[in-house]
Amino acid sequence: xxxxxxxxxxxxxxxxxxxxxDMESSGMAWATEMAGRGIRLDGSRLSPVSDATTVRVRxxxxxxxxxxxAETKEQIAGFDxxxxxxxxxxxxxxxxxxxxxxxxxxxxxxWLD
Amino acid sequence: MVATLIRMTGDWDLAEECAQDAFALALxxxxxxxxxxxxxxxxxxxxxxxxxxxxxxxxxxxxxxxxAAVLAPPADPDGAGGDGSGIPDDRLRLIFTCCHPALRxxxxxxxxxxxxxxxxxxxxxxxxxxxxxxxxKRLVRAxxxxxxxxxxxxxxxAHLLPERTASVLAVLYLLFNEGYAASAGTxxxxxxxxxxxxxxxxxxxRLMPGDPEVLGLAGLMLLHDARxxxxxxxxxxxxxxxxxDRSRWDRREVAEGVSLLQAAQRGTALxxxxxxxxxxxxxxAACHATAAEAAATDWAQIxxxxxxxxxxxxxxxxxxxxxxxxxxxxxxxAGLEIVAALEASGALPGYHLLPATRADxxxxxxxAAEAAAxxxxALELAATDAERRYLSERxxxxxxxxxxx
Numbered sequence: 001x002x003x004x005x006x007x008x009x010x011x012x013x014x015x016x017x018x019x020x021x022d023m024e025s026s027g028m029a030w031a032t033e034m035a036g037r038g039i040r041l042d043g044s045r046l047s048p049v050s051d052a053t054t055v056r057v058r059x060x061x062x063x064x065x066x067x068x069x070a071e072t073k074e075q076i077a078g079f080d081x082x083x084x085x086x087x088x089x090x091x092x093x094x095x096x097x098x099x100x101x102x103x104x105x106x107x108x109x110x111w112l113d
Numbered sequence: 114m115v116a117t118l119i120r121m122t123g124d125w126d127l128a129e130e131c132a133q134d135a136f137a138l139a140l141x142x143x144x145x146x147x148x149x150x151x152x153x154x155x156x157x158x159x160x161x162x163x164x165x166x167x168x169x170x171x172x173x174x175x176x177x178x179x180x181a182a183v184l185a186p187p188a189d190p191d192g193a194g195g196d197g198s199g200i201p202d203d204r205l206r207l208i209f210t211c212c213h214p215a216l217r218x219x220x221x222x223x224x225x226x227x228x229x230x231x232x233x234x235x236x237x238x239x240x241x242x243x244x245x246x247x248x249x250k251r252l253v254r255a256x257x258x259x260x261x262x263x264x265x266x267x268x269x270x271a272h273l274l275p276e277r278t279a280s281v282l283a284v285l286y287l288l289f290n291e292g293y294a295a296s297a298g299t300x301x302x303x304x305x306x307x308x309x310x311x312x313x314x315x316x317x318x319r320l321m322p323g324d325p326e327v328l329g330l331a332g333l334m335l336l337h338d339a340r341x342x343x344x345x346x347x348x349x350x351x352x353x354x355x356x357x358d359r360s361r362w363d364r365r366e367v368a369e370g371v372s373l374l375q376a377a378q379r380g381t382a383l384x385x386x387x388x389x390x391x392x393x394x395x396x397x398a399a400c401h402a403t404a405a406e407a408a409a410t411d412w413a414q415i416x417x418x419x420x421x422x423x424x425x426x427x428x429x430x431x432x433x434x435x436x437x438x439x440x441x442x443x444x445x446x447a448g449l450e451i452v453a454a455l456e457a458s459g460a461l462p463g464y465h466l467l468p469a470t471r472a473d474x475x476x477x478x479x480x481a482a483e484a485a486a487x488x489x490x491a492l493e494l495a496a497t498d499a500e501r502r503y504l505s506e507r508x509x510x511x512x513x514x515x516x517x518x
Binding site: 001003084085086087088090091107109112 | 213
């Protein structure tokens with residue numbers, strides 16, 4: 001089963017330099033472990049929502065918005081594509097993601113045909 | 114369907130199990146392949162085939178077992194299956210799938226009733242005061258999630274088992290309480306919920322005989338259920354434990370509940386563990402159920418059990434119950450102290466049993482005027498007519514007592 005991990009947190013929460021460095025290194029360690037287990041297929045951090053552009057087409061007209069599609073406190077800050085045996089394994093993988101400790105990790109299964 | 118199978122196989126358990134298996138298979142297949150044109154016929158065929166398989170296998174196994182007993186060393190004492198958790202049973206897999214924590218609690222409850230208890234969607238809807246269409250949607254959504262999100266159909270591996278078992282027990286206890294607490298639905302539906310919760314808990318004790326909390330919960334349910342007939346009077350008013358007609362308690366259920374509790378206690382002793390929350394609550398229920406009369410209740414023991422429960426489940430409701438037990442064991446003043454501390458902490462705002470308990474303790478201390486004030490407060494907060502009637506009577510009595518004679 002393929003899942004998208006949407007890694008979310010509140011961008012307004014500022015991490016100390018030490019916390020930031022720790023997050024960086026534990027994030028790398030997580031990615032390395034999951035790649036080694038053949039679980040993590042792809043993934044990346046994303047630029048903050050202040051860099052986002054939202055595109056809508058209404059009545060043939062392209063409407064642009066500066067910012068994310070939804071104004072929520074927690075925003076998608078990165079993603080990972082993982083391949084797991086089932087949801088239990090995906091939960092184990094997600095719960096080891098460092099951002100899960102202060103933000104949230106949403107597990108979205110890929111669409112099944 | 115179960116009835117057909119019973120007629121065919123002459124074996125009630127086998128019939129039930131095969132029907133459950135068919136539902137489980139449907140749970141897997143239908144969302145994937147679509148619902149068959151004649152779902153009832155499909156289920157009956159699947160379960161009949163399953164029953165025939167089982168009967169053949171049992172016959173073959175009886176021969177093999179004899180051989181194995183002679184030849185094999187006694188390895189694998191609990192008959193572990195390939196999943197490493199030691200519990201090879203389809204129904205158990207189904208319980209764990211239905212109660213997976215990635216599903217919403219209401220969906221877990223509905224799925225359990227539908228797939229394991231075989232209640233119809235309409236019946237489940239009635240039990241929870243939800244229109245049938247809403248309940249049907251809830252069930253479909255849950256089944257879709259099981260398939261699309263990859264919720265495994267299995268007994269969890271050992272490292273997940275304690276946490277997942279807790280989720281299963283929570284669903285069963287919720288089912289039971291929904292039936293017992295009379296918050297919704299007709300009497301018959303509610304009784305059905307209690308009966309199903311007990312039946313499933315007992316199935317679980319057979320499937321997981323080594324888990325003390327499973328035994329504890331089954332015991333707890335039986336000990337409560339034994340008092341069912343005496344909990345309300347003919348007018349539908351609640352009868353307090355003290356005033357219940359103990360001769361009408363179900364002796365058989367009490368005995369079975371107590372023996373389950375004892376098995377749970379042996380289990381925790383054997384494992385060198387502390388008793389879990391269900392076991393402690395079962396022990397409290399047993400203190401009540403085995404007292405020949407209200408006056409013979411071992412309140413000191415109950416107060417101690419609530420103390421242990423509070424350490425495990427830090428809840429203000431548990432603390433309030435402890436206050437009542439302490440008041441019975443050491444006098445109303447000691448109980449009142451705990452109630453006062455609870456009130457000072459700001460716990461349980463708007464909960465009518467807090468002022469009601471205070472009122473009761475004040476009344477027993479002879480402080481009738483203060484008791485009346487507390488009864489009034491409780492009366493304003495009480496939610497059901499039965500509770501309001503009870504409190505009004507007590508209020509009238511206190512006002513009368515407060516007047517100088």
